Amino acid sequence: MGNVLSIVFQRLALGLLTLLVVSIVIFVAVNMLPGDFAELILGQGATPESVAKIRTDLGLDQSLVSRYFGWLGGMLTGDLGTSFAQLNFQTNLGGGGGVTVGEQIAPRFANTMFLASVTAMIAVPIAVTLGILAALYRNTVFDRAANILTLSSISSPEFFMAYVLILFLAVLNPILPSLSNIYEGMDFSDRLQKTLLPALTLTLVVTAHMMRMTRAAIINLLASPYIEMARLKGMSPMRVIVKHALPNALAPIINVIALNLAYLVTGVVVVEVVFVYPGIGQLFVDSVKIRDIPVVQACCLIFAAAYILLNLTADILSILSNPRLRHPK
């Protein structure tokens, strides 16, 4: 086990290093966006003095490097900064402090995580089961049908799939609400009901990858001598696949699942917009529009962290699925 632990720590350290590099990339990229908050908020009639005043207030006049380290230091101490937009709003009303980025992002991020979890709960079991069945009944009508269905759902634009689902599940058969305007303090079942339609849309989007990888990873192993052995021991085809092929096919499957989960956390803006779901994707897009740099940076960093963390988890699980590493000689 010491072996596995050291691999895990190694990966963890690498993950942190990656995150640091990504933070630099994010910071530089965001600051290279054309236009800035001060010019945007003051409009076309802004005098150079007032623009300079706001820039000084926001710290935008400092050098890139010192701003980066200020930001990084804040991040490390848990201070994500203060949203430009909220700051002005508060200041104009005579309030102090303003809403921090953390306060702004936290509920949105929780919503996104909720949506991602619900989707994962539905999509992962369906995808893996379908993949196993497709491998079992490979090259039959079932296999082809499953492939065609999942592939066409992944090939259609997300918003189209969303509207198709709304049409069938909210308009023609009003089972589920078409608007997912969830808010704080909602009870769980209401929340779940409102989240179901976007979750189903996302399920259609992510299932194909995972299912096809499960199928391919299993079929890849079917020519192995130990699979032939299992058949020659008189085991049923289902048992051969689930008991003998699947445990050896886990690593690639886990990786594809992780990739799709990361997508669920970071890439679902379109679905959020269609269902008016208050997730982090919408906040991100809005903040980019008004050059609210602290929010944009924080969102980017959260997305990057989600990717790195999920891939790290996948790596570690793949390692654990390999008995050679779990039980060294």
Add this chain to the structure above:
Amino acid sequence: MTDTLLKMRGVKLEGRSDETWNPIINGVDLTLAKGEVLGLIGESGAGKSTLGLAAMGFTRDGVRISEGSVEFDGIDLLKASAAVKRGLLGKRIAYVAQSAAASFNPAHRLMEQHVEGPTQHGVMSKAESEADGIELYRKLRLPDPESIGFRYPHQVSGGQLQRAMTAMAMSCRPDLIIFDEPTTALDVTTQIEVLASIRDIVEQFNTAAIYITHDLAVVAQMADRIKVLLKGDEVETADTRTMLSAPTQEYTKSLWAVRSFERPLKAPVIASAVPSVSVQNVDAAYGKVPVLHDVSFDMHEGRTVAVVGESGSGKSTTARCITGLLPPTSGQIAFNGEVMPADYRKRSKDQLRQVQMIYQMADTALNPRMSIGEIIARPVQFYMGLTGKQKRARVDKLLDQIELEPSEYYNRLPSELSGGQKQRIGIARALAAEPKFIICDEVTSALDQLVAEGILRLLARLQDTLGLSYMFITHDLATVRAIADEVVVMKDGRVVEAGPKAEMFKPPHHPYTDLLLSSVPEMDPDWLTNLLQERGVDNIGDAAVGKM
């Protein structure tokens, strides 16, 4: 025989390649009585394994049974439903594969895989089957029978895995076991332990078996009856003793005669002669793991030094040190008295030219995209600087030397050649550099006996005409007998014993040499029985435990 267990009649098997079905087995009959062991022998490609699997009513992908019947205990396996066949497989008919390492599922512990058959077939409960498994492990003389089942396949050695697989095949007490080359991948010393275990347990439970192998001496120990196959046809079938003493068919006789090739002894080396290659106190390591310890021996012009030992004994590593691929950590290599740079990158072209290699797997040692002509022409151009017509003439001469018609083979690709022909190309490529010294790394071990003998004769002839010295790496002592002048025995990275062949095959030996020599199966059907008595059965089990 009235108690017929398995009856195959006129079985024809076909394999698919490029959308057409080609015959593999052209109508073979096979009858097996209860408790009888039938040996199935033939060269690779003779269709032994395919026929063995067909006896279970099973075919691999791309193979089909086109005609004939397979009847097991009155049940027609070819007409039976998949469910009926599944009920028989594992329970009444079991299979032991060639490579136990590949045929055990890496994701599950041995015991989990052992109890799967009995529990799924409803023969025993899990607890009963586990207890029985431990008993079988003990009978097969596996070390730590109580706990070895709780290991994963990668934690157990090859010889042990092969026995664990035999135990697994026995788990439901089947009536018939198909052994498909179960010891081919093992060292001689391990092979003997596995053979003894298999024979014991088959006798004990009166299990019928089909024992597939290409090794005549092995089959002589195991089988009651022998069936010889050649290219999908039966050559002859007879009782083991009859078959060994009086084979009737030409092909069988030629198989039997292979082991008779032996080169005449050469005069001893003159003590003052400068060896063409001298390995001097070489230590070597892979990373931090030491592999060679103080290895020293000399090789003289026009002579063959056989380096023997089990896998992992350091034979190939020594070759890597000589070629400069693995610079020794200490010690040195000298050619004709001149010390070579340790790293091949520091050797001159002429120094590189002097050492050539022929590899075990001709398949992977030849570039599949290059024609035979190009493969041989490359070293001709690189070392000799020949181009154009001169180059072509030289390649043609080399092809002549390896007894392949230049006009016919020059433009062919390696994939169009047989295994033996590919190995000949490997030889021609080594000769192209006009070396004085060639390392032959297990060059015949992937070949059938007849083909291997052809290669050995060719190498011997080339040595006589060109005055070459060979370092012949092998684990097969029959090959050593045939071709060696001097023998070096290696174990665990050390030279255990070295000397002229005549001395090596005469006692007294180093105990390890003795173990190696006595472990080589002989054609005598009583050889294993006698040997076991000589060593004492317990002794073999102990040897197994000690070794692992």
